[in-house]
Structure formats: C-alpha cells, structure tokens
Amino acid sequence: MMKTLEVDLGNRSYPIYIGADLIDQPDLFKACEKASSIFVVTNTTVAPLYAQRLNKTLETFGKKVRAIVLPDGESYKDWKNLQLIFDDLLKFGADRQTMLVALGGGVIGDMTGFAAASFMRGVRFIQVPTTLLAQVDSSVGGKTGINHPLGKNMIGAFHQPVAVIADLNTLKTLPARELSAGLAEVVKHGAIADAKFLDWIEANAKPLLACDTDAMSHAVLRSCEIKSAVVSADEREGGIRATLNFGHTFGHAIEAGMGYGEWLHGEAVGCGMVLGADLSCRLNYITKAEADRLTKIIQSMNLPIAPPKFGGKRYLELMQVDKKTESGQIRYVVLEKIGKAQIQGVPDAQVLETLTATGAA
Amino acid sequence: MMKTLEVDLGNRSYPIYIGADLIDQPDLFKACEKASSIFVVTNTTVAPLYAQRLNKTLETFGKKVRAIVLPDGESYKDWKNLQLIFDDLLKFGADRQTMLVALGGGVIGDMTGFAAASFMRGVRFIQVPTTLLAQVDSSVGGKTGINHPLGKNMIGAFHQPVAVIADLNTLKTLPARELSAGLAEVVKHGAIADAKFLDWIEANAKPLLACDTDAMSHAVLRSCEIKSAVVSADEREGGIRATLNFGHTFGHAIEAGMGYGEWLHGEAVGCGMVLGADLSCRLNYITKAEADRLTKIIQSMNLPIAPPKFGGKRYLELMQVDKKTESGQIRYVVLEKIGKAQIQGVPDAQVLETLTATGAA
Incomplete structure (x- = not known):
C-alpha cells in the first residue's frame, strides 16, 4: 500500500510517496510532463541497480532522458563533481524547463538539489532517495549543498523538490x-x-x-x-x-x-x-x-x-x-x-x- | 542631493540610494548593525581607490571588517574565484549573520551575490556598485551568478541585496x-x-x-x-x-x-x-x-x-x-x-x- 504525505509550503508544496516498487510508476513522476528534457543524476553504485528501471518509467513521457553517473561517496560531494553535472547539462542541451531527478542517497540528493537550485538560477527536480537516510531525512525539506574542505554543507541553497518518491524496495539492496x-x-x-x-x-x-x-x-x-x-x-x-x-x-x-x-x-x-x-x-x-x-x-x-x-x-x-x-x-x-x-x-x-x-x- | 528608490518585493524589499560620496555615510549601511562580521568583496582595481574609505565607514559598527580582493575582469567570474570568497569566509570565521558587501562592478556584484546566496545556504549582502553598468543594471534585481566555460551566468541564484548604494562619484574614476x-x-x-x-x-x-x-x-x-x-x-x-x-x-x-x-x-x-x-x-x-x-x-x-x-x-x-x-x-x-x-x-x-x-x- 502506497502512502502519500503532502509537505505544506504554500506554492512550493510537494508530495512524498512511500511504498514498494514506486520507481516503476510513471504516474508519480507526472511533473515530468512539462519538462523539456530529463536528466537523472545517480552514482556508480546505484546506477546498475535501478537506473534502467527508472529510465524506462521516465521514457514514457517522450522526452530526452539522460543519466549523469557520479562516483559514490561523501568525499565526492564537492564542487568538482557538481561541475560534472553542470558540464553534462550544458553539453546535452538542458534549459530552464529541464527536470533533474536525483536517484541515490543523501549525497546525490544534496548535489542534484544544489545543481537544480543554481543551474540557470533554478530548475525543478524530483528526489528518488534509495537509502534510508535519504528517505527519512535528507530528501525532505529542501536543504541542498556541497561540502567545503573547511566544513560540511557550507555551500548550498534551500530548494524544494517537486516530489519525493521513496521506494522501500530499494532499501533491500542497502548494506x-x-x-x-x-x-x-x-x-x-x-x-x-x-x-x-x-x-x-x-x-x-x-x-x-x-x-x-x-x-x-x-x-x-x-x-x-x-x-x-x-x-x-x-x-x-x-x-x-x-x-x-x-x-x-x-x-x-x-x-x-x-x-x-x-x-x-x-x-x-x-x-x-x-x-x-x-x-x-x-x-x-x-x-x-x-x-x-x-x-x-x-x-x-x-x-x-x-x-x-x-x-x-x-x-x-x-x-x-x-x-x-x-x-x-x-x-x-x-x-x-x-x-x-x-x-x-x-x-x-x-x-x-x-x-x-x-x-x- | 541623494535620491532614494524602494524596490518593492514584499519582505525582500530594499532601498537603492543614488548620490555623491555615499560610501562615506554609515547611515546607509545600517543593515550592518545586526551583522556578526562584515566581509567586503572587491577587486585589485577598485580596492586601492575605495576600500579604505568604505572600511572606515563600516568600522563605525564595531564589527570585524575584512576585505577579500579578487583579480579584476569578466574572465575571473568563475568557480575558482568564487571559491576564494568561500575560503576566506570560512578561514576568518564568517557565520550565518555575516554581511557581505560587494564593492565593484558587475562581476564583483554577481559573484558576491552568489557567494551570499550559497554560503551556509544564504547570508545577507549589500551592493556598492562602482561602475555605471552595475549601478544601472546588474546591482538591481537580485540576479547573481558565475560563468561556465559553455555559457555566461549559467550557474547562479536569485538573491536580493538588503541595500544598493550607488555612489556617483565612483564613476569619475571609470575608464x-x-x-x-x-x-x-x-x-x-x-x-x-x-x-x-x-x-x-x-x-x-x-x-x-x-x-x-x-x-x-x-x-x-x-x-x-x-x-x-x-x-x-x-x-x-x-x-x-x-x-x-x-x-x-x-x-x-x-x-x-x-x-x-x-x-x-x-x-x-x-x-x-x-x-x-x-x-x-x-x-x-x-x-x-x-x-x-x-x-x-x-x-x-x-x-x-x-x-x-x-x-x-x-x-x-x-x-x-x-x-x-x-x-x-x-x-x-x-x-x-x-x-x-x-x-x-x-x-x-x-x-x-x-x-x-x-x-x-
């Protein structure tokens, strides 16, 4: 049984969906209908597990879907890897109507969210948290950012996702x-x-x-x-x-x-x-x-x-x-x-x- | 005669002051009263001309005032130089109550504004535009950002200043x-x-x-x-x-x-x-x-x-x-x-x- 929760933030309100196998349900990603293109940001650990399934779901919207695969780990939550996101967005024709989708844990969610906050001064993004930490914490609330050598999350933005899709079955592959x-x-x-x-x-x-x-x-x-x-x-x-x-x-x-x-x-x-x-x-x-x-x-x-x-x-x-x-x-x-x-x-x-x-x- | 204009943006409204020798008037910087510390971001061209005078004005608030001096030019409006701002902010104890002051042209204003937007997910800043371009355009409206090798202002944020102080006499030194x-x-x-x-x-x-x-x-x-x-x-x-x-x-x-x-x-x-x-x-x-x-x-x-x-x-x-x-x-x-x-x-x-x-x- 899927559960739905609405985060009440006026015109920045958004739903959180919680349930099994949600990444296969195009309905939940319907915010993509108005997107010009879709970029899934994920990492080398999560991509082999779920990127293809998510891709199949997103392709039902008939837009260009492209994956950006980053190295996995908190130590990569820095400008250098954020820059890789911007590089691909610009190389492959992203614009202000592009939708970003964060597929991964807190690091991917924070980086994708900050990329969405600052790319062309703000585009929309969806959180697909695949770790428990991300599902119960980091994907909710709009805090995004990267680390600085002198401190954690020192550079970032408040940027709310348009939806959070917490697929409980992705937790089964979690160490x-x-x-x-x-x-x-x-x-x-x-x-x-x-x-x-x-x-x-x-x-x-x-x-x-x-x-x-x-x-x-x-x-x-x-x-x-x-x-x-x-x-x-x-x-x-x-x-x-x-x-x-x-x-x-x-x-x-x-x-x-x-x-x-x-x-x-x-x-x-x-x-x-x-x-x-x-x-x-x-x-x-x-x-x-x-x-x-x-x-x-x-x-x-x-x-x-x-x-x-x-x-x-x-x-x-x-x-x-x-x-x-x-x-x-x-x-x-x-x-x-x-x-x-x-x-x-x-x-x-x-x-x-x-x-x-x-x-x- | 100083002229004042209010930019009407609800709870993000702010004044624009236009007149001669405004950088010597502490009144106009009164938003600094509630700051924990003040960092002036400027460049190697503007610093020798106006940094000392501005510093004197800001020191009347009894807070730590520190200058961050960047190289001058559009080609430096990139992540590397933005990082220099973050480095100094963190090295010298800036926090969420820190006030940034942009002293310079559009590049300094855009970079300082984006630094303010993203440092600790947002601190306040004041624009002191010293070029005509910045006074009539870039310092007003809250667009901030940096360039990417593949496009201008591709990375940035909307972040409104708390005041814009346009000192017409700074234009006299402009090429x-x-x-x-x-x-x-x-x-x-x-x-x-x-x-x-x-x-x-x-x-x-x-x-x-x-x-x-x-x-x-x-x-x-x-x-x-x-x-x-x-x-x-x-x-x-x-x-x-x-x-x-x-x-x-x-x-x-x-x-x-x-x-x-x-x-x-x-x-x-x-x-x-x-x-x-x-x-x-x-x-x-x-x-x-x-x-x-x-x-x-x-x-x-x-x-x-x-x-x-x-x-x-x-x-x-x-x-x-x-x-x-x-x-x-x-x-x-x-x-x-x-x-x-x-x-x-x-x-x-x-x-x-x-x-x-x-x-x-």
Missing part, C-alpha cells in the same frame, strides 16, 4: 551499515518530537534491521511527517527547524575530524546523539536513565556509541566552524525531555564534561 | 570605455520601456559621456526605476522581466564567441541592440528609420555597432546555449515600438537575414 545509519535519523525523530514513536522504534529494532516492509513503511512515514511538519513551520531554519540537528553538531565534528567518508553521516549523528543526551542530562533536562535508554536504542541499531578521542579542544574547534554557530557562539540542540528538543548555548566547560565523560576528550 | 558600456544599458532602458527617456538620453549624450553628476543622477535613477518596476512585477523572470534582455541574446553570443573579457558586457549588449533593432524592423514592428536612430544613439555613446563576423551558424549555436532558450527554441526580445518590448520566437531564416544585413554572418 547493513547504511541501513543502521538511516535508523539513526529515525531514532532522532522520536527523540526530538514523539516519545511514543521512540517507544515503537525501541520495540521494533529487529524488524527494522531486517528491513521488514511494514515496519519500514511506518518508520519512513512517521519520520517524514515529523520532519515535514517542522520544515513547514520553519522552512529556512530561523528557529524550530534547527531542532532537527540534534546530534549533528557533535556528529559534524566527528565527520570532519575523521575526514569525510570515514564515518557515515548517520553513524556520526547516532554517536552525536549519545553526546547530546549526556549534555541534556548534565543540563538537568533528562535523567541519567533516559540518556542511557537513548544510548541503548542507538546501540540496538548497530550504531557506534563511542566517539573518536580527538580531545576537547579539537572538538570545540571543529564545532566552532559548524554553521549552527551564531555570532561565534555554538548553539546546541538538547532534549528538554524525551520527545521534545530545544536549542541553546552551553558553556564550554559543560560541553567539555560531556566530551570527557563519553571518552571523546 | 571611458566602461562608462560607455554602462550607457548601453541606460539606452536599453529607454528603448524597451520609456520613449521619452530615450529622447532625453539622445539629447544628453555629451553630459553623460562627461560624467556630469546631474545628468548621471537622472540616468541612474530612471534606469533603476524602470528595472526595479519590471523586477517587482516578475522577480524570477517568468515573463516581462525577460524584456530586460533586449540586446542580450545577440550580446551573449558575441561575448562567448570572442571569449569572455574581450568585449565588455555593455559593449556586446550595445551591439546586440543594433541587431535586435534590425530584427524588430524585419518583423515589421519598428521602422527602418527608428532602427537607424537607435543605432545612432548607441554609436553616440562611443559603442561598437558592427558585430564580429562569426557566421550565421556559429551565432545560432552560441545563442542556442543561452539560457533564454525554452524547449530548444531561442526567445528573442524585440521592440514592438520604441519604448515597448516583447519576447517571441523568430524563425532562424529571419535571424540569419539580420545577421547577414549587419555583417555578423
């Missing part, structure tokens, strides 16, 4: 490690916004890790509901949207410190949430037992819970460049209670206590 | 060739939107070429009024805004064919208008006498009126990649009459007649 990384964001949605959903996640770790379609359908839908409600309320991250970054300030520091691509984004976020939970406890919001429970849930998803030992000073440095800083002050997302997050500055001394207690410093 | 290039856009505004303004321009070529402050003040104000009215009606160029591209489809072909930087943008646009006028005449809109009169006005501004002889096929190829094409069809801006433009497709055969008649083919 176990990437599935777990995606589950980190599912856990996050429960932790910051819905205590009951967190209970459900805790009780369903096994079917989720086994990629059971019913369990996954619920996890993806509820995650998209939570994320899209937050995005609708605060599209450009002036306020509440930043709560979605729970675990991300520490997580980005881990990713940057290790070198992008060593830890998966979801792994770093999972571990970042362990630190965030400890910090929330130290600020007297949640109890030690609640922080421990969250850590156990993260661990039950086969995610790392021990941060790399960079030392406190290095962590603070790495977090300083993270874009959630405001006038030089790092802003942390903390759990006021399970199911509710807030954003605040925290004295370095307290952050260092967390870094020390968790073995990061 | 005569650049002043003329700016006057091409002034002529364009008369041609597409205001027949009386075109009469005034025709009668005031001498004071304009002498950079007389009163004449220039009127030319800049009326140009900004015409442009901002069009932009307010059609911010993202769905329709009427494209009439501002009169002379640009041919002009971009000239620029691309010669190699960016050979002809100044305004020179190419001036010459492009000669071709556009010929085409408008061939389509039975304006008379031969009106087309000749427009050519004479362009010539009176010391602008080239003879296009480079690339041949018809090459012109059509070069124009095909221009982003005004729609589903492969090139869209031309033509003069319905003096003071009124419209956009339409034109059969290649008629375009080739114009190219042949003007010596381009």
